[in-house]
Amino acid sequence: MELRGFGRLYNAAGVFIDHNVQGGLGEKTAIYYRDEQISYRELQEKVNQTGNMLRRLGYRIEDRLVMICHDTPEFIYTFFGAIKIGAVPIPVNTMMQPSDYEYFLNNSRAKGLVIHEDLWERLQLIRERFAFLQDVIVIHENANSSVEGTLSFHRLLACADRELAAAPTNKDDAAFWLFSSGSTGDPKGIIHLQHDMEYALNTYARQVLEINENDRCLSASKLYFAYGLGGGMYFPLGVGASTVLVKERPAPEVMFQAIETYKPTIFFGVPTLYGAMIDYVEKTCRRFDVSSLRVCVSAGEALPPSFYYKWKQLFGVDILDGIGSTEALHIFISNRIGDVKPGSSGKEVPGYEVKIIDGQGNELPPNEVGDLIIRGDSIAHGYWNLHEQNKQKFVGEWLYIGDKYYRDEEGYYWYCGRSDDMLKVGGIWVSPIEVENCLLRHDDVLEAAVVGMENENGLVVPKAFVVLKDGVPRSAEKEEELKQFAKQHLAHYKYPRIIELIDELPKTATGKIQRFKLRQLLKQR
Structure with a gap:
């Protein structure tokens, strides 16, 4: 469908939520959370109710909404409910200080905040410092609870209609923001478009992980990170698979218990967690049943080869190490199932083009260290309100990653460090x-x-x-x-x-x- 002035209509909530119900998966479990099993039909209804709730509160296309939410079903309801009405959700880290949230809210000029009850307790004393904030919507453990001066997420949800037509957005509209991790300074607001998630799904998830509707995903990386957002939410929802949500912090014993309880087939972790899980097994001499796993994924930093070999020895499962970035949304270089070169980041993911260049922009031959740049259609629209950094980072179709790499003769890429970390x-x-x-x-x-x-x-x-x-x-x-x-x-x-x-x-x-x-x-x- 095409309306004059809108271009071809496209809304990511239709792709990742409605499509599964329309395709006959309405009764299938979409989310495993504690003792709950939420079907795709229930998920669609909750997303629609959330969108209607926000619309009734006055949220319209391009209004921004910060989410300080644990990994619970309400995160997914809010994220896709906002997108469905054309609003822009901005998930942020739940482990920050009040001054950090002041930065996120004021920098984004968010109109609304959806937040879990325990996190609001830490923030409410500085509410007057949130310059643009109008609504605080609190997710309570007890649905009947309320806090003075705030709105109750579950009370509002209960009154909202279960049917919702998507806003007339197109594929190039802003869909959501993510803030950079702050590994090199102040976090930057990164603007992603409606089509970006589907592109990452169709490239990395489908072609590297070979994800399908029989999979069950567990991400130790939280949903408010780009890596976790894919592995724990839109990858499984994009193919009609299931996701396992864990609210608690990803300590080794918590992750092992989740694997044994929910039997995921794909596990997303980071190198420090894999190291801690290996150490936990060696220290406690406990044995865990991870036989449900067909593949494990690592990103965030380069996976040490020693971790790969120890994990493979302990559990008999490959870890596919790769590199992604918040600006690119997910992984664009990766090892493959049946093609792992420990210590390397693997090869280009189909759908992305990668170059290693020198300081003058010339492409380097194999085994020479240079700057990594990539292009592909999940790359962000840009940074919010950072004109100079946009010019340096987003150059035409190319994204300058800020990492030093080299490519060997066989086409595997090897991480050497951040550009400013090299000695x-x-x-x-x-x-x-x-x-x-x-x-x-x-x-x-x-x-x-x-x-x-x-x-x-x-x-x-x-x-x-x-x-x-x-x-x-x-x-x-x-x-x-x-x-x-x-x-x-x-x-x-x-x-x-x-x-x-x-x-x-x-x-x-x-x-x-x-x-x-x-x-x-x-x-x-």
């Missing part, structure tokens, strides 16, 4: 990832991060911050042992001259190590 030691580039992966091969090391440090002569040398496994005592002798271990396995100029043992590494909520904070720490000393 030049003795005039030679050193990848912090290579040094970190070496240290992770030591039996006592849980995590490691490498940054450049100036020595007394003003020369840059690698320094490693290391987190030891539980029960391993910290000592000067252990630091020296790790230094010698790295020296034996790396070229002489690459090994860390200084090793510092610490309790934990600074990370984003997605599990990415914030090396810039370690560099700041060194400058302050």
Whole structure:
């Protein structure tokens, strides 16, 4: 259908929600959450009720709505309910500080906020600092509860109609925003369009994961992250499969219990979680039934080869490591089922074009390190209110990722680090990832991060911050042992001259190590 001035009508809620009911899957379970099994018909009705609720409150096309929601069914109702009426949902991290939410709300100029009750308790004292906010819609554990000065999500939902026609949006309308993780500074509002999710589904999920309606997905990465939004929501909904939602934080024991209880076939994790789950099994000597899994996925940071081999040894399942970004929406380079090269990010996902270029924009031959750029139709419209950064990051059809990579002769891509994380030691580039992966091969090391440090002569040398496994005592002798271990396995100029043992590494909520904070720490000393 086409209306003059609108272009061809397209609404993502129709693709990911209505289509399944129209296709005869109405009674199939779409969402597993605790003891609930929510069918596709029930999901459609709740999405429609949420959209009608928002419309009754005055929300129209392009009105923005911040979501501070746990991974519960209400997240999905709100996300697609808003999209169906043409409003723009903005899911954000539930583990931030009140000042961060002040930034998200004021930066986005959101008209509304949908928030879980326990999270609103932390925010309500600074409500007067939210410059554009009109409505606070609270999701209560007890549907009959209410908080003065707010609206009750479930009470409003109960009064809303179950039928809803989609707004006359088209494929290039704004559908939702995501904020960047803040691994390199202030989070940036990233604007994604109505068609972006379907493109990521048809490229990565269908062609790499070979996802189908018989799959059941479990994502440890939360829905408010681009990675989790795909793995835990629109990938399974896009093919009529099922998703498992876990509200709790993804500790190893929580994830193992979810796998044993709900029997997912695809598991989405991040490298730090895989390392913690491996360590948990080795430390407790417990055995878990993960036989339902046909494939595991990793993203967020490069998966250390040692994690891949240990996971495969323990559970007999491949982890497909890949690279994606919030700007690209999901993974665009990945290992494949039956084609895994441990330590690499894999090969290009069909539908994306990838180049490695030098500082002048020339494409580099194999085995030369350069800047990674990509193009594909899930790339965001751009950043909100960041004109200069848009010009630097989005250049024509190409997205500048900000990572250093090289491609080997067989077409596999190898991550070398963020562009600003690379070290030049003795005039030679050193990848912090290579040094970190070496240290992770030591039996006592849980995590490691490498940054450049100036020595007394003003020369840059690698320094490693290391987190030891539980029960391993910290000592000067252990630091020296790790230094010698790295020296034996790396070229002489690459090994860390200084090793510092610490309790934990600074990370984003997605599990990415914030090396810039370690560099700041060194400058302050």
